[in-house]
Amino acid sequence: MTFLRDVRFDDNNLNESLPTDFSTSFHNLKISLYVRLSPIHVYNNLFGNLPSCICHELPNLRMFYLSHNDISGNMPTVWNQCKELERLSLAFNSFNKGPMPGGIRSMTKLQRLYLMGNNLEGTIPEEIGYLDKLEVLYFLPNLQYLFLNDNNFVGNIPNNIFNCSNLIQFQLNGNAFTGTLPNTAFGDLGLLKSFLIDDNNLTIEDSHQFFTSLTNCRYLKYLDLSGNHIPNLPKSIGNITSEYIRAKSCGIGGYIPLEVGNMSNLLQFSLSGNNITGPIPPTFKRLQKLQVLNLSNNGLQGSFIEELCEMKSLGELYLQNNKLSGVLPTCLGNMISLIRIHVGSNSLNSRIPLSLWRLRDILEINFSSNSLIGILPPEIGNLRAIVLLELSRNQISSNIPTTINSLLTLQNLSLADNKLNGSIPKSLGEMVRLISLDLSKNMLTGVIPKSLESLLYLQNINFSYNRLQGEIPDGGHFKNFTAQSFMHNEALCGDPRLQVPTCGKQVKKWSMEKKLILKCILPIVVSAILVVACIILLKHNKRRKNENTLERGLSTLGAPRRISYYELLQATNGLNESNFLGRGGFGSVYQGKLLDGEMIAVKVIDLQSEAKSKSFDVECNAMRNLRHRNLVKIISSCSNLDFKSLVMEFMSNGSVDKWLYSNNYCLNFLQRLNIMIDVASALEYLHHGSSIPVVHCDLKPSNVLLDKNMVAHVSDFGIAKLMDEGQSQTHTQTLATIGYLAPEYGSRGIVSVKGDVYSYGIMIMEIFTRRKPTDDMFVAELSLKTWISQSLPNSIMEVMDSNLVQITGDQIDDLSTHISSIFSLALSCCEDSPKARINMADVIATLIKINTLVVGANTV
DSSP states (O other): OTTOOEEEOOSSOOOOBOOTTHHHHTTTOTTOOEEEOSOSSSOOOOEEEOOTTHHHHOTTOOEEEOOSSEEESOOOOBOTTOTTOOEEEOOSSOOOSBOOOBOGGGOTTOOEEEOOSSOBOSOOOGGGGGOTTOOEEEOOSSOOEEEOOSSOOEEOOOGGGGGOTTOOEEEOOSSEEOSBOOTTTTTTOTTOOEEEOOSSOOBOSOHHHHHHHHTTOTTOOEEEOTTSBOOBOOGGGGGOOOSEEEOTTSOOEEOOOGGGGGOTTOSEEEOOSSEEOSOOOGGGGGOTTOOEEEOOSSOOOSOOOGGGGGOTTOOEEEOOSSOOEEOOOGGGGGOTTOOEEEOOSSEEOSBOOGGGGGOTTOOEEEOOSSOOBSBOOGGGGGOTTOOEEEOOSSOOEEOOOGGGGGOTTOOEEEOOSSEEEEEOOGGGGGOTTOOEEEOOSSEEEEOOOGGGGGOTTOOEEEOOSSEEEEEOOOSGGGGGOOGGGTOSOSEEEOOGGGTSOOOOOOOOOOOHHHHHHHHHHHHHHHHHHHHHHHHHHHHHHHHHHHHOTTOOOEEOTTOSOOOOHHHHHHHTTTTOGGGEEEEETTEEEEEEEOTTSOEEEEEEEOTTSHHHHHHHHHHHHHHTTOOOTTBOOEEEEEEOSSOEEEEEEOOTTOBHHHHHHOTTOOOOHHHHHHHHHHHHHHHHHHHHSSSSOEEOSOOOGGGEEEOTTOOEEEOOOTTOEEOOTTOOEEEOOOOOOTTSOOHHHHHHOEEEHHHHHHHHHHHHHHHHHTOOTTOTTOOTTOOHHHHHHHHTTTOHHHHSOHHHHHHHGGGHHHHHHHHHHHHHHHHHHTOSSGGGSOOHHHHHHHHHHHHHHHHHHHHO
16 A cells, blocks of 8 residues: 555544554555544554654654553654654553653654653653744643743643643743733642743733732742733732742732731842832831842832831842932941942932941942932942942032042942032042043033043043033043033033134243243253252162162053062062962962061062963953952062062961961851952952953962951952953863863863852852862762752751851851851852853842841841
8 A cells, every 4th residue: 555645543442452563564654644543532442562663664754643542661762753743642641651752853843742641751851942833732731840931922821731730830931922811820839939921911810819829839939920911919919938029011000018028038029110109118128038129110109218228138229210209218328238229210309318328338329310419428439349320410519529539440420410519520530440421410610630531441421511621631532522522611622523612822921020030040940950860860870780780670550669670589588488478370479578668479470381471461461450459459560581570469367278278277157258258249340340351260269368357359360361342251271270160161161250150159168168179078970069069958067167166156057047048159159051150249249148147146
């Protein structure tokens, strides 16, 4: 029957086993297109095994139905030869337990796949996602993980999905689903942990029943409903156990119920872009774990309530674009975990509390478009980590304080549209990270400081609508600015392209007396100056000859300090062994003392190796424009063909590695925590505080040094990488320290800021376990990372450094909880995928919260 195309045995009462020669029975059906053995109305009861070579025997097969029988044995795992197959049904049989069929990716024409009612186990292969013609997929009801996010699915969500009582993760976000979401769909989903349907077009008609149904999901951690339609927030939302709740741009109206204060597990809560009115509920103060609160772009009324200040873990607060009025409370200074606060576009009309400037670790402040009054105090210089300061469109008056130059990390500064007067401080030229500067629409007078020409990263400025005069600087990035940056001032002059008059030379009328003085006295003065200069020059040359002909050339890394080779020899007793501090991968380090008494560390590069010599240039290039309290300060450098060295500030307490593994030292828990906060602050600055991100590439305890106050400083940038503009990763052939390498660095040489995050995670584990990642105990499949992972959450004591237990004593239960949180954070840093790793800003926020809890407990 070589022309037979359609074989159907359905609608019968067949009760036989499949013939053992099933495949050979059809071996002549080379052009067969349809084989249907499954029943439609009357069930067959075929049994036996299904041969694995069916695709080989029927290469043109398009449809194969064998559902609702009693086929047993193993389900064939090789279907890669069925390249023409469009429909496959093996549902409701008695196959042995096993995985889904293999080779599915090759079935590029597959439209329908029915596998429900079997004993499948394991994971659904990722290759199923490549079947771009697949329309129907059945393998319920034991489904645990469903990821259909970021596709172009349309229509309703099938209700039978919610019958999957074993469902753990449900992600349909980023599609175009429509229709109504069942109000009581979650009653049987007791294992659900993640429910993400954001960015669709679904409707929740009865929000009370919907959220009440969600309360049955006691393990629910992630809930994202953003971009759908929700009428309001019911009181029953307070019974949800989630840690992350987002419902942005859902059209939610009405008030936020007081019951939100019952969600004690909440870490992140976002309701931005809705139509919510009424006051901010005071019950928010009960959410002591909340880290991110976003209520922006709503219609909230009332005041900035003081209860928000009681949220000790809050790191990010977004209240912009609402209708809040009244004063900013003085308790803002108590929010020590706060790293971002955005309250712009409201109707606040008070002074900025002086306490705000005590938040030394805050990164972003945006109070724009309010009616704030008062002055900018000198205490503004306390914001050591600030990146964005946006105070435009207010009523702030007085001068710009000169202490603003202390904001070395600041990238965006806008004081536009206020009532500032006085001159522009020259000290603005010291704010080396400044990218955008807007001082427009004020009453500033005087000249534009030429010191601003030195700002290497300045891209945008606006000095328009002031009372400035004098010459517009023309160096640095000023060559790129346009007339719009300077228009409507009093008397500016400069390049005609800026639509201002050319600066003419001022001609002065000299009196006869002045001319006589110049004619008679000036030659005498000039002659005297020349004589004195010659004497000084002769003495200077004589002294140089008497000193040492080995005095070398100098590169100052942008610093004004100059230290000669001769001075370095004096400071270190001729690089004497008694001054030797240690040896690193690229040279030796010596302790020294300058003539003025300043203690220094001198890193002498080993010039025997070309690679080590290049490390000097790399470190100079990396450190040239870096300034941060948690980076080792480079004072100067000394270099020629025979000698290369870096002069650094002296760290009297040595390396963290020394403290961790020496029998003479012992770090307590709080010291270790503060060290890791310092290191995280340095990395956050390197990665995000510079317009050109810097990747350290070799983070480990021996490269972290401690000053006399036990403040940690990251050092040794010998293999660091500078990311070019717009570059997120690069490649290297330089191998960093084994054990701290990110997987992508070690295997493919890929360098990115995420590689530093991985090394940081390993370092956290080492700091609190006192185990190096290269310890002899880590063999075969066991690594420091897996050892920590296996200890969570109930075996923390087994991996914790025993010295911490001895130090802590009765507080061990609290300590165990804190270290468990720290290890969880470390594992988030050490995800195999770089994209999955946490960023350093979030690391800092988490560790500061732990620090706050520890310090608070000790105070009590």
